[in-house]
Amino acid sequence: MSRHPLLHSARLLALSSHPLPTCAVTVFAGGLGLLAGNSIARSLLIAVCVLAGQLSIGWSNDFLDRGRDAAVLRADKPVALGEVSSRLVLNSAIAAAVLALLLPLTLGIGAAGAAWVIVISGWGYNLGLKATVFSFLPYVTAFGALPAIATLALADHAFPxxxxxxxxxxxxxxxxxxxxxxxxxxxxxxxxxxxxxxxxxxxxxxxxxxxxxxxxxxxxxxxxxxxxxxxxxxxxxxxxxxxxxxxxxxxxxxxxxxxxxxxxxxxxxxxxxxxxxxxxx
The missing domain is CATH 1.20.120 (Four Helix Bundle (Hemerythrin (Met), subunit A))
Incomplete structure (x- = not known):
């Protein structure tokens, strides 16, 4: 056990968030914000909004899949290994989801709607679509909505x-x-x-x-x-x-x-x- 329990828990939470895709999508969203013509500050806000949604999706995925991950001995899943409390991961997912629903409102209702599409798509995938022939649909809607956040956050609220x-x-x-x-x-x-x-x-x-x-x-x-x-x-x-x-x-x-x-x-x-x-x- 780490000498710093809070840092240890934070590290395990980070590992449970699917850090590589989470960071990639966040940076991608911020980059689109800049390319659309948003200021650096507003593009960073876009990135933070998307980051909150990605964290909620990653944590909910590991919480919902903890039984399946344990069954196949996934060594890269702290929740399945019992290294981090499933309750903590669930509460973190819910808190991030609430932030992902509220924070985008600062970008305008149009951009917020696009951000919500991403979060709903991710949760829909985690809650069952991943096991169907339509598993690709949440990725179509979520990634298709990324440019819309960037353009709808502008003053003229334009569609991409x-x-x-x-x-x-x-x-x-x-x-x-x-x-x-x-x-x-x-x-x-x-x-x-x-x-x-x-x-x-x-x-x-x-x-x-x-x-x-x-x-x-x-x-x-x-x-x-x-x-x-x-x-x-x-x-x-x-x-x-x-x-x-x-x-x-x-x-x-x-x-x-x-x-x-x-x-x-x-x-x-x-x-x-x-x-x-x-x-x-």
């Missing part, structure tokens, strides 16, 4: 352009496949059969990278009326990387190469959009 919705949704479904792939066997052993499970490890390892390429293509070509050579070169490079990720994903489904690739592609997409001169609205 079509390709921003489309790219966000495609990235979301790609994230779903990449995140589930390493846990396919453990999930199936406990009765969870979402869309990736039904397609299998090989099918998921192929579909995930294809979705990443499609999302990048939409972001590169959507805001442009001309097919600039550098856009095509970058799209080809992402495609080549996707092929490598697919091969690794098929051969080593227990690793997380596709998820790491998804985060890298998201960062690249943000950078490319920033230098392209496009606009989210």
């Amino acid at each position: 352009v079509w390709w921003a919705w489309a790219a966000g949704s495609l990235l979301g479904v790609a994230a779903h496949f990449a995140n589930v792939l390493p846990d396919l066997l453990a999930d199936e052993a406990t009765g969870v059969r979402g869309l990736p499970h039904r397609l299998g490890a090989r099918g998921s390892a192929i579909v995930g990278p294809l979705l990443l390429v499609a999302a990048t293509g939409v972001l590169l070509l959507g805001p442009s009326t001309s097919w600039s050579w550098w856009r095509l070169v970058i799209l080809a490079a992402v495609g080549a990387g996707a092929v490598v990720g697919a091969v690794v994903g098929v051969r080593r489904p227990g690793r997380r190469p596709l998820f790491a690739a998804m985060i890298a592609v998201c960062a690249l997409d943000l950078l490319l959009f920033a230098v392209s001169g496009g606009t989210l609205r």
Whole structure:
């Protein structure tokens, strides 16, 4: 036991929040806020609003799945291992959810509505959609709503352009496949059969990278009326990387190469959009 019980509990809570995807989505939301034209302070507020929602989703996931995680001996789940109180995780999830419902109101009712879509989608996934053929739908709605928070938080409360919705949704479904792939066997052993499970490890390892390429293509070509050579070169490079990720994903489904690739592609997409001169609205 740590000499500092509060710090020890905080560390275990952080590990129970799905820290990598939580941080990735939070940074992505803040970056979209800046690209939409929000101030740094307002973009940070957007990030905090999304962070609260992601924490509530991550904690509720580990609380609801604690029995299944324990059954398959998940060593990366402090709740399932009994290292942190399930009551503490549940209370933290509820507190974060309340904050995620109230804090976005400071951005305006439109942006708040988009933020609520993300939270409701995540909780819906945790409460049962994850075990159905429609497991991808919460990712479509949640990631598709991310650009809307950024643009609806502006003074004119504008909706994002079509390709921003489309790219966000495609990235979301790609994230779903990449995140589930390493846990396919453990999930199936406990009765969870979402869309990736039904397609299998090989099918998921192929579909995930294809979705990443499609999302990048939409972001590169959507805001442009001309097919600039550098856009095509970058799209080809992402495609080549996707092929490598697919091969690794098929051969080593227990690793997380596709998820790491998804985060890298998201960062690249943000950078490319920033230098392209496009606009989210």
